[in-house]
Amino acid sequence: GENVExxxxxLSVQEGDSAVIKCTYSDSASNYxxxxxxxxxxxxxxIIDIRSNVGEKKDQRxxxxxxxxxxxxSLHITETQPEDSAVYFCAASKAGGTSYGKLTxxxxxxxxxxx
Amino acid sequence: KAGVTQTPRYLIKTRGQQVTLSCSPISxxxxxxxxxxxxxxxxxxxxxxxxxxxxxKGNFPGRFSGRQFSNSRSEMNVSTLELGDSALYLCASSLxxxxxxxxxxxxxxxxxVL
Numbered sequence: 001g002e003n004v005e006x007x008x009x010x011l012s013v014q015e016g017d018s019a020v021i022k023c024t025y026s027d028s029a030s031n032y033x034x035x036x037x038x039x040x041x042x043x044x045x046x047i048i049d050i051r052s053n054v055g056e057k058k059d060q061r062x063x064x065x066x067x068x069x070x071x072x073x074s075l076h077i078t079e080t081q082p083e084d085s086a087v088y089f090c091a092a093s094k095a096g097g098t099s100y101g102k103l104t105x106x107x108x109x110x111x112x113x114x115x
Numbered sequence: 116k117a118g119v120t121q122t123p124r125y126l127i128k129t130r131g132q133q134v135t136l137s138c139s140p141i142s143x144x145x146x147x148x149x150x151x152x153x154x155x156x157x158x159x160x161x162x163x164x165x166x167x168x169x170x171x172k173g174n175f176p177g178r179f180s181g182r183q184f185s186n187s188r189s190e191m192n193v194s195t196l197e198l199g200d201s202a203l204y205l206c207a208s209s210l211x212x213x214x215x216x217x218x219x220x221x222x223x224x225x226x227x228v229l
Binding site: 032034036041042043045046049089091093096099100102103104107108 | 119
């Protein structure tokens, strides 16, 4: 089955710096890659996603890049703010097939933004 | 539009008991998925329901079961609880159809088994 590795497990940055979280996946048939942010006491919140026919996607301070050949995708957060502090999860799935509702998640990155 | 609603937020049970968790999806969403989140294993897929039918399931024992009602609301049941079942149980809903892969999660039910 699919395996998703996420690095680093913890990331500490100063406010205003950029943060990068990286994930690799094992199944070349995976074609949908969402990123989730989870704050304490809440469920994961979808912040951005990318499909395999796109190499990069941006939404304000957040961007995701995908390298299908290397089976690698990354989350980039620019101009970090203290409210960006949370646990971030990457995930992969084979959308459009029979993997209904199934995302394979990375182990998570605890991001801390210091004021 | 209201988000995914899960009840109850917290549950404390003892080993051997059974538990039922409830999930109301976003209005218009007909697919409901369940996940288990633990510090050791992370987020793991339990099963997915659409139109009252289980379409997909993960690698969990038969003690974990679910169902979906005609209004898309879903419940999951865990029988003969074990200490290792202590976890945050998350429900997610989505639209269905090509391009509708986005999962929207509720805040979860925190289950503690003593």
